[in-house]
Amino acid sequence: MAESAAEPAGFMHPSILRVIEQKKRVKERLKDIKHRIGVYSAKGGVGKTTTAVNLAYALKSLGYNVGLLDADIDCPNISLFMGIDSKSDGTYPLKPVEKDGIKIMSTAMLMDDERKPIIWRGPMIGKMVSEFLENTEWGSLDYLVLDMPPNTSDAPLSIIQLLDLDGFLLVTTPQHISAVNTVRSGRMAKRLGASLIGVVENMSKGNPEGGRYVANELGCEFLGSIKESDEMWRLSDKGIIPFISDQGIREEYISIARKIIG
Ligand SMILES: Nc1ncnc2c1ncn2[C@@H]1O[C@H](COP(=O)(O)OP(=O)(O)O)[C@@H](O)[C@H]1O
Ligand SMILES: [Mg+2]
DSSP: OOTTTSTTTTOOHHHHHHHHHHHHHHHHTTTTTEEEEEEEEEEESSSSHHHHHHHHHHHHHTTTOEEEEEEOOOOOOOOHHOOOOHHHOOSBBBBOOEETTTTEEEEGGGSSSSSSSOOOHHHHHHHHHHHHHBBBBBOOOEEEEEEESSSSHHHHHHHHHHOOOOOEEEEEEEHHHHHOOOHHHHHHHTTTOOOOOEEEEEEEEEEEEHHHHHHHHTOOOOOEEEOOOOHHHHHHHHTTTTHOOOOOHHHHHHHHHHHHHH
């Protein structure tokens, strides 16, 4: 096809150039982080935040330097799950808040009242994601765990485009509907060139049908399951980390973390 006069060879749309520039800045900012793991499913409520928080503790307990980024920009939950009231002072570069030796950053730390809804259209979400990735000073880390937003649209798309992740840890519940939606997220990540670390079945009731379905469909590893228990949500509701207060849960997450490291 003949080249258009307005678009000479090498022409790139300004929006693509912008992404390339942002990507360079994010890369520079995150250059001292050895591994980045996105905890992801297109389905809400399956336990992405639960998995991200407890996995961060498991990695920390194995001796690594860990950061936790609440990448669920418009519905940030990490502070609630971790009982964190501290706010960032809002000056750039943004400094993560530290708890139990883990560095944490969330949009909730930039808001005066967490109960206020954040109502943004796609471009604003994308802008906030890049602001966050470009401007948070993590220092050197072995692992940065990202608590991903659900769905397969703007927010996860921006994150996958801007950040070279080592891969995604997928989360599903046992139900087929959850598993199918988790497969969707895995396919999206793969299509964008990201790799899949494996899948965890959360709220498991025994035989991990959902987790195995996702692993088979995507050709990735089934890493383990976390049982459904009232204790899990009751502790999280109080801002207590299940990993710290329950030995059985701790062992499950450590086993999953070891497989991820491996
Ligand atoms: N294994 C589990 N057993 C019981 N409740 C759980 C378990 N995992 C997570 N929950 C609870 O389910 C709810 C949704 O979990 P959450 O981690 O917020 O999911 P997501 O981040 O995918 O939306 C929370 O109240 C959480 O405490
Ligand atoms: Mg969440």
